Amino acid sequence: MLKVYHAPNTRSIRVLWLLEELGVPYDKETVEFNPAYLQSPKHLAIHPLGKVPAIDDEGLILNESGAIVQYILAKHAGSHLEPKLGTPAYGKYLQWLHFAEATVMPPIGQIVQHSFRKPKEERIPAVVDDAKATLAKLFKLLDHELEGRDYICGETFTAADIMLGYDLNLCKLIQVSFDEYPNLSAYFERLSARPAFKRATVK
Numbered sequence: 001m002l003k004v005y006h007a008p009n010t011r012s013i014r015v016l017w018l019l020e021e022l023g024v025p026y027d028k029e030t031v032e033f034n035p036a037y038l039q040s041p042k043h044l045a046i047h048p049l050g051k052v053p054a055i056d057d058e059g060l061i062l063n064e065s066g067a068i069v070q071y072i073l074a075k076h077a078g079s080h081l082e083p084k085l086g087t088p089a090y091g092k093y094l095q096w097l098h099f100a101e102a103t104v105m106p107p108i109g110q111i112v113q114h115s116f117r118k119p120k121e122e123r124i125p126a127v128v129d130d131a132k133a134t135l136a137k138l139f140k141l142l143d144h145e146l147e148g149r150d151y152i153c154g155e156t157f158t159a160a161d162i163m164l165g166y167d168l169n170l171c172k173l174i175q176v177s178f179d180e181y182p183n184l185s186a187y188f189e190r191l192s193a194r195p196a197f198k199r200a201t202v203k
Ligand SMILES: N[C@@H](CCC(=O)N[C@@H](CS)C(=O)NCC(=O)O)C(=O)O
Pocket: 009, 010, 011, 012, 035, 038, 050, 051, 052, 053, 063, 064, 065, 066, 101
């Protein structure tokens, strides 16, 4: 059975959420989210950078949450969670799916590092300020995109919403507010009300 290496509040939520939406059974191995464990030979054999998520699918080990999402969807081709392959709608969908990790996560990561994870003496407040300014631009763009639509690709929930929904969930956890963006706030309310999201975010 597909095994997912998970740590609470991390990007492995994307993988669990997708599997829950698809109704695909999986084994969840919750790992200790600290350097000693993540950099142990046992975990480095699963993720060479000592991170999560990772999956083990009958001996195929994969990391990178977006790639894992695309791999699982490809194994369940024709799933209701992505537009038909090769269509213009599929192109837009891929754009948002990658936007979530490649464009939105870097400033969130900087805030996490410079507000919580680095030792106090290494934290740089200006990095946090810059990252918040970048995020404000991204929130504005997303808010505009979500005007008059329920999901980032239109009226249908897709895996791009799972990728982005994780970003917004992390913003909530680290108290980076997007309350002043009404479409984005309503979007997150919609996503976080899904039973599959709730199951994926149980610790
Ligand atoms: N781009 C990678 C990023 C993976 C990543 O940075 N994971 C974080 C948790 S969300 C992690 O394991 N950090 C531990 C560390 O860097 O020590 C992905 O999407 O899977």
